[in-house]
Amino acid sequence: MDQLEEKTLHSEKLFEGRIIELYLEDVELPNGKTSKREIIKHPGAVAIIAITDENKMVMVRQYRKAMEKILVEIPAGKLEKGEKAMVTAKRELQEETGYTCDELEPLISFYTSPGFADELVHLFITKGLRKDTEEHQLDEDEFVELLEVTLEEALELIEKKDIYDAKTAYAVQYWQMKTLLGK
Incomplete structure (x- = not known):
């Protein structure tokens, strides 16, 4: 020990x-x-960085009761029992945004609040992102508004505290780093 x-x-x-x-x-x-x-x-969760061909990040606006406010976030969702993170990520991307992709690349996994919770978030990035031809179906208790934002708009959303959760801030910073490095 x-x-x-x-x-x-x-x-x-x-x-x-x-x-x-x-x-x-x-x-x-x-x-x-x-x-x-x-x-x-907590069963764990996934989050997805989805960048369009127009170099915009796909996000959702969603009311978060615990915060008593609307936040802008990257698509995300909890793992179902026995479900692989990759399967959850593909499902959540389609359900929340109506997008699909050719490939999901795992980037990193991280604990959200290790001082009191065991929630592990698996972060993915899309390759070959495209709008799905099928209608997407949100969970019955889920209400979101779809956004596509530029990097500059995402940084402004962080500054205004519309983006205020760690996974989304991390995703935007990752995107900014890749952009600055020309990748």
Whole structure:
């Protein structure tokens, strides 16, 4: 055991919802003392950087109840039980935006809030992006507005705090870096 690890002494499930589970855990700290940890278990998610032939990023405007505001985000969604991230990404891209692509390239995976949650987001970028001929179908409780923005517009949306989540800010910065490097 690494000298920084915390040993779980007891774990109690406090809540099980449609998406998350909440646990209260008693842990032994590296110094031998004990503490409590509130842990959210999440199935994981995907997010997609989708750039059109016109060099615009496909995004969605969506009301986020936890923030009590509308945010502009890249297409994303949670993993279904037993589903591979690539399958989820293709489905979410089509459902949220009406776009499909020839290929999805995995870029990176990252934890959103490792201090209290195990949610792991898998970020992909599209190749061969095109508008799907079939009508896309959002989840019944999902309402989004489709946007296609230039890099300059995306940076302005960050400045105005319309883009205010980490995955989307990361995606825009990745796009900006690739543009500056001429790739």
